[in-house]
Amino acid sequence: MVELKTESELAVMREAGRVVARALHTVRDAARPGVSLLELDTIAAQVILDAGAVSSFLNYHPRFAPTPFPGVICASVNDVIVHGIPDGYRLRDGDLVSIDCGACLDGFHGDSAISFTIGPPTEADATLIKHANEALDAAIDTARAGGRLGDVSAAVGRIGRAAGYGIPQGFGGHGVGRRMHEEPSVPNEGQPNRGFPLRPGLVIAIEPMFMAGGHDHFTTDPDGWALRTSDGSRAAHVEHTVAVTESGPVVLTAP
Incomplete structure (x- = not known):
């Protein structure tokens, strides 16, 4: 069932979104060569704790996963598309990193993701990240009352396919509210x-995932969580939680 949010509930979700935005900003600032993914996870956890919120990801156990998720962030590096478990891997110059984070405040969730490189990007990485963000912006612009969900999905796919990227089938955005994943x-x-x-009050997470190799195929790591490009090409993942309102789309996870 799809739950439409009231104005007061959207206000709470905006505060949860601000916590997520702050955590992502802090993690990105801390990401440099030699820093481990576990250290970035600890940084995000502290931001969420200081805000009086709780992690949406830690111990989350969807049906597809063999075990609960052990981190506060998903940390996906290079050929990992999404759901990378933060571990002892230490970042290196040139890495392409996607960080996904969720937080729950006063019973409502926010969910957002960013992609960036460690050090200056290659032209290919810069273009991949640019197209992912352009797809996110285009999809957000279509999230208007009176439209259809297919408008949002088509905006993402149009940009991804025009650029020649692969799109992992079966994975994408979702409703957000009292649960992190809703209809x-x-x-x-x-x-x-x-x-x-x-309709006004609908809240969705829009999250383009593009694979540079152009193939839609991916593999799942033995941990049952991380999705990895099948050809070893790099991937980018960006996301915002967006509310449909009478006056247009509102990004709840904007800084």
């Missing part, structure tokens, strides 16, 4: 003017 599902490809009606 409806928000695929990264779709048909305009089709799907669930966009």
Whole structure:
């Protein structure tokens, strides 16, 4: 069932979104050569704790995963698309890093992700991240009352396919609210003017995931969580939690 949020509930979700934005900003500032993914996880955990919130990810156990998620952030490096478990890997110059973070405050969740490089990016990495962010912006712009969910999905897919990227099938955005993952599902490809009606109070996470190699195939690591490009190419993942309102889309996880 899809739950539409009231104005007061959206205000709470905006505060949860600010916590997530602060955690991502702090993690990105700390990410440099020699810093481990576990250290970044600890930094994010402290930001969330200081805000009086709780992690949406820690101990989360969806049906597809063999074990609960052990971190506060998903830390996906280079050919890992999403759901990378933060571990002892130490960042190196040239790494492409995607950080996904969620926080729950006063019973409501926020969810957001960023991609960036350690040190100056190659032209290919810069273009990949740029296209992912352009797809996110285009999809957000379509999240307007009176539209359809297919408009959002089509905006992501159009940019990704035009650039020649692969899109992992079966993974994408979702509704957000009292639970981190709610209905409806928000695929990264779709048909305009089709799907669930966009109504004021609907809150969705829009999250483009692009694979530079151009193939849609991916593998799952033995941990049951991390998705990895099958050809070893790099991937980018960006995300915002967005509310549909009478006056247009509102990004709840903006800084």
